[in-house]
Amino acid sequence: MRLLTVVLLCVSLMGVAVHPRAQHADRIFVNGKIWTADKSRPIAEALAISGDKILAVGSSKEIFDLRDSDTSVLDLKGRFVVPGFQDSHVHFPGPPINTVRLAGLETLDAFQTTLAAFAKSHPNLKWITGGGWGYSAFPRQAPNKKYIDAVISDRPVYVSERDGHMGLANSKALEVAGITRDTPDPPNGHIMKDERGEPTGELKEAAQSLLRRHMPRATDQEVYETLLHHMAEAAADGLTSVQNASWSPADQPVYLRALAEGALKLRFRFATPMLPGEGLSPREHKLKAPLTPADLKYYKELRDTFQGPLIKFGAIKGMLDGTVDGRTAAMSDPYVGGGTGIPFWDQDDLNKTVALYDKEGFQVLLHAIGDKAINMALNAFEYAATTNGTSGRRHRVEHGEVPSPADLPRFKQLGVIASTQALFANPDETTLKNYAVLLGPERASRANAFKLYDDAGAVQAFGSDWGVFDFAPLKGIYCAVNRTTAEGTPKDGWYPQNRISVEAALRHYTIDGAYANFDEDIRGTLAPGKLADLVVLSQDLLKIEPSEILKTKVLLTVMGGRDSYRDNDLR
Numbered sequence: 184m185r186l187l188t189v190v191l192l193c194v195s196l197m198g199v200a201v202h203p204r205a206q207h208a209d210r211i212f213v214n215g216k217i218w219t220a221d222k223s224r225p226i227a228e229a230l231a232i233s234g235d236k237i238l239a240v241g242s243s244k245e246i247f248d249l250r251d252s253d254t255s256v257l258d259l260k261g262r263f264v265v266p267g268f269q270d271s272h273v274h275f276p277g278p279p280i281n282t283v284r285l286a287g288l289e290t291l292d293a294f295q296t297t298l299a300a301f302a303k304s305h306p307n308l309k310w311i312t313g314g315g316w317g318y319s320a321f322p323r324q325a326p327n328k329k330y331i332d333a334v335i336s337d338r339p340v341y342v343s344e345r346d347g348h349m350g351l352a353n354s355k356a357l358e359v360a361g362i363t364r365d366t367p368d369p370p371n372g373h374i375m376k377d378e379r380g381e382p383t384g385e386l387k388e389a390a391q392s393l394l395r396r397h398m399p400r401a402t403d404q405e406v407y408e409t410l411l412h413h414m415a416e417a418a419a420d421g422l423t424s425v426q427n428a429s430w431s432p433a434d435q436p437v438y439l440r441a442l443a444e445g446a447l448k449l450r451f452r453f454a455t456p457m458l459p460g461e462g463l464s465p466r467e468h469k470l471k472a473p474l475t476p477a478d479l480k481y482y483k484e485l486r487d488t489f490q491g492p493l494i495k496f497g498a499i500k501g502m503l504d505g506t507v508d509g510r511t512a513a514m515s516d517p518y519v520g521g522g523t524g525i526p527f528w529d530q531d532d533l534n535k536t537v538a539l540y541d542k543e544g545f546q547v548l549l550h551a552i553g554d555k556a557i558n559m560a561l562n563a564f565e566y567a568a569t570t571n572g573t574s575g576r577r578h579r580v581e582h583g584e585v586p587s588p589a590d591l592p593r594f595k596q597l598g599v600i601a602s603t604q605a606l607f608a609n610p611d612e613t614t615l616k617n618y619a620v621l622l623g624p625e626r627a628s629r630a631n632a633f634k635l636y637d638d639a640g641a642v643q644a645f646g647s648d649w650g651v652f653d654f655a656p657l658k659g660i661y662c663a664v665n666r667t668t669a670e671g672t673p674k675d676g677w678y679p680q681n682r683i684s685v686e687a688a689l690r691h692y693t694i695d696g697a698y699a700n701f702d703e704d705i706r707g708t709l710a711p712g713k714l715a716d717l718v719v720l721s722q723d724l725l726k727i728e729p730s731e732i733l734k735t736k737v738l739l740t741v742m743g744g745r746d747s748y749r750d751n752d753l754r
């Protein structure tokens with residue numbers, strides 16, 4: 184009830200803000216090169232904004248004619264404009280402020296130095312937490328508590344691996360959590376142990392919760408500040424919309440506060456966990472009891488209450504497997520060295536659960552990385568459509584890293600969206616040591632191969648899995664187009680046959696994301712009547728050499744007609 188009151192209050196506040204003269208050009212942008220993502224007018228010079236929407240798109244002269252005395256004019260000076268970027272897979276509110284960032288550190292020395300410096304500059308934190316490390320930072324790719332103990336032994340430390348499916352604790356943290364050589368693995372989790380049976384400090388999947396429950400919970404104020412901090416970063420990267428791949432009811436007051444205060448810099452769509460109250464997958468790979476429509480009551484309330492354009496629900500997130508690095512992605516054929524990974528769901532349970540959501544009108548997002556898991560996801564979507572006689576649900580495979588060639592055409596046939604992460608193809612040390620080594624060259628050549636989905640005619644929405652990975656769309660575009668690191672290695676690109684064009688990458692970050700969120704009628708293209716979400720870039724991405732993409736700057740981000748980021752270089 185309280186939730187509804189806040190929402191109604193917001194609606195009435197927004198009502199007052201609507202410009203009484205809807206046809207008035209509040210702002211015009213002229214003399215630019217505008218890539219609209221609108222097939223009826225792919226390129227334009229200028230556009231006009233009225234309130235939160237685009238009033239007109241056309242030549243500079245046509246748009247100038249709409250100007251009156253109080254219209255603000257931005258001369259783009261030939262700069263490049265695109266629709267606001269959408270990241271289709273993120274985890275807001277994201278890493279709490281006051282946590283250590285270990286992403287991109289490739290040596291043990293860098294890992295230890297960064298941790299030690301953070302601990303020194305944060306003497307009052309009871310726990311040191313954070314994440315982003317990769318296996319390549321450790322000797323023989325073997326993370327161990329001793330490497331943290333050497334620099335921090337007096338306070339508990341727990342830092343997540345870069346995809347968040349595992350983490351590394353120091354001895355103090357294991358002690359606080361009571362994890363010893365005698366602690367058994369929890370369902371769906373592993374406490375890694377050395378040859379003498381001692382915990383190494385590495386905790387995989389569900390084993391992480393043994394430790395997390397001892398970590399101090401952030402207050403609402405801390406979560407709010409975290410949200411504001413990361414939204415500002417996202418706006419500076421040109422993002423105007425996100426699909427959150429997670430949702431915690433505990434964060435609800437924080438988002439409602441941001442909505443009420445007019446502080447949202449992104450449009451949010453949230454995905455609620457597939458098993459209400461339990462999580463993303465059954466604890467024992469088998470459901471104790473099937474879900475019933477009554478279990479979906481809270482999700483339906485959220486969906487009915489929040490219909491956008493700033494906060495929206497209606498998506499459900501499930502999890503079918505782990506990751507390639509962890510050898511937990513479910514593969515049809517064994518990894519090099521053995522093992523196939525274990526799917527978290529039984530196919531029959533998955534079919535029935537997905538079919539229930541499908542019948543109730545929800546869109547289902549399934550984390551599936553290995554070819555076996557991707558196959559199971561597609562089977563479940565097909566089962567749901569056939570059983571319910573439904574279509575157009577736009578169910579999604581999240582990550583879809585190693586699809587089998589036989590399954591690729593099924594994406595288009597079933598209308599399933601490939602929700603991929605552009606920077607997963609960044610061929611850094613960790614990537615190079617992972618895919619070809621663990622999967623062999625043939626399967627590695629199909630890993631994070633965005634071209635395969637494009638060629639198969641699938642709708643592909645780009646995201647980042649931010650929370651740990653970088654969400655900057657320009658970095659994602661660079662990577663998908665070049666398939667090299669920022670330093671340009673490997674010289675010829677990582678499986679360069681999988682490169683895609685700049686235009687394709689732009690679509691995956693704009694209109695395809697809007698489609699994946701059922702928002703293509705209100706945004707994703709720059710056309711009259713659409714929400715005024717756009718980004719001004721310093722360079723024309725369609726003209727420059729692909730190797731120069733990273734030199735491009737975001738100069739201005741506009742969401743709903745208002746600046747959400749403005750760079751000092753914009754003059």
Ligand SMILES: [Zn+2]
Binds near residue numbers: 550581582
């Ligand atoms: Zn995932």
Ligand SMILES: [Zn+2]
Binds near residue numbers: 272273274428648
């Ligand atoms: Zn994720």
